Amino acid sequence: MAEYLPLEIPETPRLAQNITHFARALRKAGLPVGPGRVIDAVRAVEAAGFTSRTDFYWTLHACFVSRPEHRVVFHQVFRLYWRDPRFLEHMMSMMLPAVRGVQEDRAADAAEKRAAEALLDGHAPDLPDPPPEGEEEELPIEVDASQTMSHEERLRSLDFEQMSTAEVAEAKRMLARMTLPVKPLPSRRGRPAPHGPRPDWRGTMRAAMRQGGEVQTLARQAPRPRWPNLVVLCDISGSMSQYSRMVLHFLHAVANRKGAGWAKVHAFTFGTRLTNITRHLATRDVDRALAAAGAEAQDWEGGTRIGACLHAFNRDWSRRVMGQGAVVLLITDGLDRDDAGALGHEVERLALSSRRLMWINPLLRWDGFAPKATGIRAMLPHVDSFRAGHSIQSLADLADAISRPDDAGEKARLLDMM
16 A cells, blocks of 8 residues: 655645645545545645646646546536636536526536536525615516426436536436337237137147047137347447446346347447447446446547447347347447448448437537538438437437337438538
């Protein structure tokens, strides 16, 4: 175990005290920051100096950030604590989004609300004092809130990137209760049915043999229902990190819900390489399952090579998991710098191997979204449905659309813009 020598601190250790408070805010925001890292940060700043803002940022980053998913939270807490001169007013306006004033007329950035909660430490802004006695009071304003959204309704439409820590936890509980039902597929195999649409000649002859070869009744049968496989290809690159985590929580609930209608759920993650995490989703505890999946996928929050990863899937896994008419969910933003021609070919091959290919893209949350990126233009013509996937409500809409074969989502509208 590392031992730390006595550290000489000046009589007025303002900087060391601020670093300590900054570390407390990071710990409240979810980063594993302990006293040892605080001492390391103070020593590192003492060695690197405090002359350059960039050097100071990366010095603290090296001491406090140990996992890729902690980068966004660290960046937001650092910006609010060290760089923004109005960080307190900005945080209070974010905590009370209904109050106008110092609030900026924009949505919160990724992890910004979580950083504000960590820095405010649960303290709410002071409310204005009531008017002194004797002064004329204004007429009361009555507000009819009968049609306003409840907390759960607001959370259903909130973007995953704009959720606070508490809202993320509540959203995960809501996703755990959701289902993804699918209608059964007809098959040529039959099952006995007294009023079935077609005769069962084998059943009729077996019954006749028990009666000395005399046919007394004509047995009938109905098509045996068959359930398709669900194959999910989830992008875990840096731009998709928060969305992919929420989608994997939803996928874990679908994979472990008995009687949901799927024969089997196969899950793959991809960034710079393809990783099969199907066996990890079989773990009943969702935290253990996703921790094991994250340890298996070493390219979490890395770059994106969609074409190469889809080529690996089509080559190594397509025949194993795509039999019996599987439904494929491709969850990615489509931002890829590889060869667009190769990407389009792999998506076309994936679509031909599947019963239905649905593309879930969180970028559709923007009203002005247009298929301008090369990767999006290469992929869009080959998918059967193109839908958003940035909130709980969008995933609920996916559950309704997956049983409608004619649902194309936003594909037709975006194809007209190409």
